[in-house]
Amino acid sequence: xxxxxxxxxxxxxxxxxxxxxxxxxxxxxxxxxxxxxxxxxxxxxxxxxxxxxxxxxxxxxxxxxxxxxxxxxxxxxxxxxxxxxxxxxxxxxxxxxxxxxxxxxxxxxxxxxxxxxxxxxxxxxxxxxxxxxxxxxxxxxxxxxxxxxxxxxxxxxxxxxxxxxxxxxxxxxxxxxxxxxxxxxxxxxxxxxxxxxxxxxxxxxxxxxxxxxxxxxxxxxxxxxxxxxxxxxxxxxxxxxxxxxxxxxxxxxxxxxxxxxxxxxxxxxxxxxxxxxxxxxxxxxxxxxxxxxxxxxxxxxxxxxxxxxxxxxxxxxxxxxxxxxxxxxxxxxxxxxxxxxxxxxxxxxxxxxxxxxxxxxxxxxxxxxxxxxxxxxxxxxxxxxxxxxxxxxxxxxxxxxxxxxxxxxxxxxxxxxxxxxxxxxxxxxxxxxxxxxxxxxxxxxxxxxxxxxxxxxxxxxxxxxxxxxxxxxxxxxxxxxxxxxxxxxxxxxxxxxxxxxxxxxxxxxxxxxxxxxxxxxxxxxxxxxxxxxxxxxxxxxxxxxxxxxxxxxxxxxxxxxxxxxxxxxxxxxxxxxxx
Amino acid sequence: xxxxxxxxxxxxxxxxxxxxxxxxxxxxxxxxxxxxxxxxxxxxxxxxxxxxxxxxxxxxxxxxxxxxxxxxxxxxxxxxxxxxxxxxxxxxxxxxxxxxxxxxxxxxxxxxxxxxxxxxxxxxxxxxxxxxxxxxxxxxxxxxxxxxxxxxxxxxxxxxxxxxxxxxxxxxxxxxxxxxxxxxxxxxxxxxxxxxxxxxxxxxxxxxxxxxxxxxxxxxxxxxxxxxxxxxxxxxxxxxxxxxxxxxxxxxxxxxx
Numbered sequence: 001x002x003x004x005x006x007x008x009x010x011x012x013x014x015x016x017x018x019x020x021x022x023x024x025x026x027x028x029x030x031x032x033x034x035x036x037x038x039x040x041x042x043x044x045x046x047x048x049x050x051x052x053x054x055x056x057x058x059x060x061x062x063x064x065x066x067x068x069x070x071x072x073x074x075x076x077x078x079x080x081x082x083x084x085x086x087x088x089x090x091x092x093x094x095x096x097x098x099x100x101x102x103x104x105x106x107x108x109x110x111x112x113x114x115x116x117x118x119x120x121x122x123x124x125x126x127x128x129x130x131x132x133x134x135x136x137x138x139x140x141x142x143x144x145x146x147x148x149x150x151x152x153x154x155x156x157x158x159x160x161x162x163x164x165x166x167x168x169x170x171x172x173x174x175x176x177x178x179x180x181x182x183x184x185x186x187x188x189x190x191x192x193x194x195x196x197x198x199x200x201x202x203x204x205x206x207x208x209x210x211x212x213x214x215x216x217x218x219x220x221x222x223x224x225x226x227x228x229x230x231x232x233x234x235x236x237x238x239x240x241x242x243x244x245x246x247x248x249x250x251x252x253x254x255x256x257x258x259x260x261x262x263x264x265x266x267x268x269x270x271x272x273x274x275x276x277x278x279x280x281x282x283x284x285x286x287x288x289x290x291x292x293x294x295x296x297x298x299x300x301x302x303x304x305x306x307x308x309x310x311x312x313x314x315x316x317x318x319x320x321x322x323x324x325x326x327x328x329x330x331x332x333x334x335x336x337x338x339x340x341x342x343x344x345x346x347x348x349x350x351x352x353x354x355x356x357x358x359x360x361x362x363x364x365x366x367x368x369x370x371x372x373x374x375x376x377x378x379x380x381x382x383x384x385x386x387x388x389x390x391x392x393x394x395x396x397x398x399x400x401x402x403x404x405x406x407x408x409x410x411x412x413x414x415x416x417x418x419x420x421x422x423x424x425x426x427x428x429x430x431x432x433x434x435x436x437x438x439x440x441x442x443x444x445x446x447x448x449x450x451x452x453x454x455x456x457x458x459x460x461x462x463x464x465x466x467x468x469x470x471x472x473x474x475x476x477x478x479x480x481x482x483x484x485x486x487x488x489x490x491x492x493x494x495x496x497x498x499x500x501x502x503x504x505x506x507x508x509x510x511x512x513x514x515x516x517x518x519x520x521x522x523x524x525x526x527x528x529x530x531x532x533x534x535x536x537x538x539x540x541x542x543x544x545x546x547x548x549x550x551x552x553x554x555x556x557x558x559x560x561x562x563x564x565x566x567x568x569x570x571x572x573x574x575x576x577x578x579x
Numbered sequence: 580x581x582x583x584x585x586x587x588x589x590x591x592x593x594x595x596x597x598x599x600x601x602x603x604x605x606x607x608x609x610x611x612x613x614x615x616x617x618x619x620x621x622x623x624x625x626x627x628x629x630x631x632x633x634x635x636x637x638x639x640x641x642x643x644x645x646x647x648x649x650x651x652x653x654x655x656x657x658x659x660x661x662x663x664x665x666x667x668x669x670x671x672x673x674x675x676x677x678x679x680x681x682x683x684x685x686x687x688x689x690x691x692x693x694x695x696x697x698x699x700x701x702x703x704x705x706x707x708x709x710x711x712x713x714x715x716x717x718x719x720x721x722x723x724x725x726x727x728x729x730x731x732x733x734x735x736x737x738x739x740x741x742x743x744x745x746x747x748x749x750x751x752x753x754x755x756x757x758x759x760x761x762x763x764x765x766x767x768x769x770x771x772x773x774x775x776x777x778x779x780x781x782x783x784x785x786x787x788x789x790x791x792x793x794x795x796x797x798x799x800x801x802x803x804x805x806x807x808x809x810x811x812x813x814x815x816x817x818x819x820x821x822x823x824x825x826x827x828x829x830x831x832x833x834x835x836x
Contacts, residue, residue, distance in 0.1 A: 409683055412676040414618055414649050415642035419611045420714060424639040437721045441728015448732035 006032035006093040010100030012086070017078045019109050022051065022125040025076065027089050027100060030069040036092040041074040047084045047107070048076035051126045054218060054249040073247070077126050078107045124221050124248045127190070128155040131197070131217055131252040133167075139258045142204050143275040143306055144369045145338030147177070148212060149199045150252055153185070153192040156221040158248070163197060165216030165251065171259075172202040172210070173306060177334050201338030203275075203306040207261035216251045266374050268365035270314065276305020276337075278366040282379035284359070291389045295349045299326075299362055301377065302342035307332055310343055313364050320353040320386075354388035470506030474499045474570055482563055490548050492559060496566055497544035500537065503570050507577055529576045537569055607633045611643060618646065623653040641671035645680070652684060658802040658834075660684050662778040665805060665836045669773070672709035689801035694821035708767060716767065720760035727753035775808040777816070777833040784833075786826025790815035797826040806833070 006029060013024040027039055041050060056071045086103040129152075136147045152161065177199040185194045197217065204210060223244045262275070278301055285296040301310060308330060317323045324347065332341035351357060359382040368375050477499035484492045505512040508523045521534050543562070614629030627650040633643055648663035664681040671677065697705070711719075727750055734746035765771075782802050787794030790812040800806070806818040806828070816830045 409686075411649055411652055411680045411683055414615055414646040415676070416615050417642070419608065419633075419640045419642045421607055421611070421633065421638040421640045421643065424634070424637050433721075437724060441725055441732070444728050444732040445735065448736035452736050 006030065006096075006098070008091045008093065008098040008100055010086075010089055010103060012103055012105060015104065016106045016108060019078055019081050019107055021107075022075055022077050022127075023048070023105070025074045025086060025089075025103075027072040027074075027091060028069050029071075029091060029093055030067065032070075032093045033068070034070050034093075035072075036095070039072055039089050039091045041072075042087045042089055044076060044084075044086065047080055047105075048078045051075040051077055051130075052216075052249040052251050054247045056247050075126060075249075078105075081107050081109045083107075124156055124223070124246055126250075127188075129153070129158070129219070129221065129248045129250050131215055131250045133212070133215065133252040133255050135212075135255050135257060138256065139260060140204060141260050141275050141367065141369050142207055142262050143173075143273055143367075145201045145203060145276065145305055146257060147199065147201050147336075147338050148255065149196050150215045151194055151196045152217060152250070153187065153194045154219075154221075155190060155192055156223065156248070158193075158219045158221055161197070161217055161219035163215060164218045164249070165214060166198075167212045167215050167252075167255075169200070169202060169212070171206065171208075172204055173309060175201040175203075175306075175308070175339055177201055177338075201334075202257075203309075204257070204259040207259045210257045210259055212255040212257065214252045214254050216249065218247065218249045221246045221248045262367055263372075268363075268374055268376060270363050270376070271365035271367070271374060272311030272313070274303075274305055274310055274364070274366040275369055276303055276307075276366065277368060277370075278303035278305070278364060278375075278377040280362060280364055280377040280379045282359070282362055282382055284382050284384060287383065288385045288387065289351060290387050291351055291354050293350070295351065295384060297347040297349050297359060297382070299345045299347070299379065300342050301345075301364060303366070303377075304335060304337050304340040305366070307339055307341050307343055313345070313362055315347075315362055316360055317347075317349065318357055318359070320351055320355070320357055322350040322352055324348040324350075351384065351386040354386045357384050357386055358382070359384065466506040466509055470503050471570065471574065473506065474503035477502065478563060478566060482559075489551055489559075493544040493547040493562075496562060497541055497548070500541060500544075500566055500569065504537065504573065507574065524573075524577070527577050529573060533569070533572050533576060536565075537573065540565060540569060607636050607638050610636075611646075614646060614650075618650060618653075623650045626650045627654065639666075639670070641667045641674055641677065643667075644670070645674070645677055648680065648684075652680070657684060657688060658778060658780040661688070661803040661805065662780070662834050662836065665776070665778060669836060671712055672705065673712060684803065688803040690804045692804065692821045695823050704766070704771075707763065711763065711767075716760055716763050720757060720764055723753045723756040723760055727757050776836045777806055777808050777818070778836060779804045779806065779828075779832055780834045781832035784828055786818065786824075786828050788826065790817070790827045794827060798824060800828075805836075808833070808835070 009028045009030070011026050011028070013026065017023045025041065029035055041053060044050070052075045054073045054075075056073060057068070058071070059066060059068050084105045084107065086105055088099045088102050091098050091100070132151050132153060134149050134151065136149075137144075140146045148167075150167070152158075179196040179199050182193055182195045185192050198215060202212075223246050280299065280301050282297065282299045284298070286293075289295050299313065299315070301307075301313075312326070312328075326345040326347045329344045329346070330341065331344070332339055334340075349359075361381045362379045364377045365374055366377065367373070477495055481492050481495035481499065484495055501515055502512055504520060504524070505515060508520060508527065510520060510523060517538060521538075524534055525531065540562075610629050610633045614626040614633075617623075617629060618626035627647060630643055630647040630650065634647075644663045644667035648660045648667065651657075651663060652660040661681070661684055664677055664684065667674065667677045668681065730746050730750035730753060734743055734750060737743060737746070779800050779802055783799055784801070785799050786797050788797055789795075800820070804820075806820060809817045809819055809825070811817070811830065812827075814830045815827050816833060817825065818828050818833070819825050
């Protein structure tokens with residue numbers, strides 16, 4: 001495809017229009033895909049009124065060359081009679097700004113042609129295709145519903161109507177409504193096919209003047225070809241059968257809505273902002289329950305207005321109930337005044353104490369714009385009989401425990417008791433009590449040892465030493481006796497007797513020489529030795545004496561047996577003596 | 580014999596009377612109470628001054644440091660608050676209030692340092708030292724030692740009969756306990772297992788790689804952060820963060836605990 005230099009051309013569909021007639025200013029851009037930005041239609045204030053804008057693309061092929069052109073079409077309605085010049089239009093294409101030529105236009109005061117009722121128009125004019133914007137009120141309160149409708153009127157066959165410009169709804173809570181089907185209507189004696197293309201219920205969020213922008217529509221109109229003089233031309237042309245396709249567009253007027261603030265005086269405390277009408281009902285699913293059994297409390301608010309943004313009601317449930325957050329269900333439908341319907345709050349309540357409990361009346365305030373006054377919707381109080389659970393006294397709260405929630409972190413308070421101050425630079429090593437504590441037990445131990453020693457000395461070292469030595473000496477003598485055993489039986493028995501005698505004398509601290517049995521027995525018995533032990537002792541000594549002086553041939557006990565008995569005897573003697 | 584004992588008791592009573600642990604501190608105790616009163620009235624500056632006067636007189640206690648830390652915290656001085664809480668913790672590591680406030684203030688500091696795990700033996704020592712409130716170990720050690728002395732004296736003095744076995748057992752048990760508690764006290768006193776530590780007092784301090792102004796900056800730490808001091812060189816200190824990072828800090832930015 002050859003690179004073409006883009007060109008811009010402006011032309012009028014007619015050079016002459018009657019007053020009130022419509023004309024189109026076409027801006028054609030050739031050799032380019034389109035303008036960098038949409039050209040600005042000239043302001044023909046005082047000459048004509050801007051109606052609508054549209055675009056048309058055409059692709060033409062000749063000799064294998066494709067040429068493409070884009071045409072912006074601006075429809076105006078002539079207002080004043082006279083000869084005018086339509087100023088040039090600036091178009092930026094490919095970074096360059098091109099100017100179209102100014103165009104002459106003659107407006108005559110002859111009436112517009114082709115305005116007969118019923119006759120289909122041959123060209124699409126502003127009376128053939130337009131959008132009408134209508135609000136059901138020009139003055140509303142905050143949050144009061146205003147229904148805005150954009151309705152398309154057409155006298156031509158229209159396909160593919162699409163909305164190109166949406167009215168901005170800033171400052172409003174918008175709820176789209178259904179648009180309904182096509183119907184017919186008569187306007188100024190002309191018959192139109194008409195359909196609402198957008199309907200909204202609007203709720204202003206604050207007071208003041210609000211402007212709703214225009215709504216724009218683009219469509220394709222099918223135009224019947226005017227009957228030509230040449231019947232063959234008609235036959236040859238397909239467009240005589242299907243008509244010609246013409247892009248049309250229309251823009252509605254803007255709407256002005258004044259929003260009034262809600263009056264301050266007489267506003268109830270329970271007013272949550274609802275404007276419209278409201279009714280309230282309350283019910284419970286069970287009027288008699290047991291403690292800890294769930295009850296569903298249903299509050300239904302029904303009416304008109306902005307039901308969807310209804311504020312949750314404040315219900316003062318009695319403290320005996322544990323209340324769970326409500327489930328909210330809406331049942332809304334469209335009405336002539338916008339939205340109507342109901343909202344249901346379902347609270348699950350668990351009574352934690354028995355008794356006849358009353359759910360208080362719920363009050364919801366709203367503003368009635370029809371009466372210009374605040375009103376109240378009230379429910380009746382609901383009574384619930386709660387029976388105590390088995391085995392529980394009525395009125396016993398059975399509240400479940402919950403974790404303690406920390407609200408903030410804060411340092412702990414200062415210590416106010418005895419500060420227990422002590423010197424910083426001196427350790428306890430330097431304190432007198434430390435040394436006293438350290439030395440006192442040492443002194444006590446030393447003193448005790450000294451006292452013990454002194455007492456021992458006073459009581460006589462000899463007896464103490466003998467007592468402690470007795471066993472050792474006796475053992476030595478028994479060992480010597482064992483060494484003698486195989487030889488002379490006489491010496492052996494003398495040694496055993498000596499050992500026993502020495503042991504007892506040492507233990508009792510009496511002289512071994514001149515040992516007298518009666519004396520020893522008395523002293524031993526005084527010191528706790530049992531008479532049987534003494535008897536055994538004396539028996540052993542007798543045996544030894546017998547063997548020494550009158551040995552029986554192989555009679556009596558064996559040597560080993562005697563040694564064992566002697567050792568046993570000493571053990572028993574010592575034990576009985578000490579206990 | 581009786582005369583000796585009487586003399587000994589006389590000496591002990593006289594010594595305790597003249598040099599008790601409180602050492603007669605009416606002025607300092609009064610200052611402390613004055614500080615508490617000012618604190619309760621919301622005069623934290625005045626309270627801090629009163630507590631500091633007690634410190635300047637040469638006395639200290641966990642409660643004193645704790646209250647001074649609280650006053651500094653109320654005045655928004657996080658560094659001194661941490662320093663005084665840490666000093667209180669040195670004296671009484673197991674004190675619940677001190678631990679709580681220290682944790683709270685540490686949560687508000689600029690630096691958040693993940694500490695390394697402590698060697699288990701040192702952790703066990705910490706636990707043992709923290710078990711004893713201020714003064715308790717001293718009294719327990721003294722009690723055990725006195726009991727030990729009494730048991731030993733009695734077992735020596737009494738005739739070798741009867742309760743001697745029980746006395747010997749008591750002497751053994753109290754002797755072992757005395758050694759353990761005396762060891763604890765010595766560890767507390769000498770600071771075994773407690774390295775030299777300091778708190779950053781400057782709003783921001785640069786830790787450098789060498790003890791000079793030319794050292795490369797390794798990291799910056801902020802007011803209230805506790806560091807361990809490993810060694811000192813002139814007016815520089817080699818610090819170790821709780822996460823093990825090492826750097827040199829100008830000692831003027833630090834205050835030893």
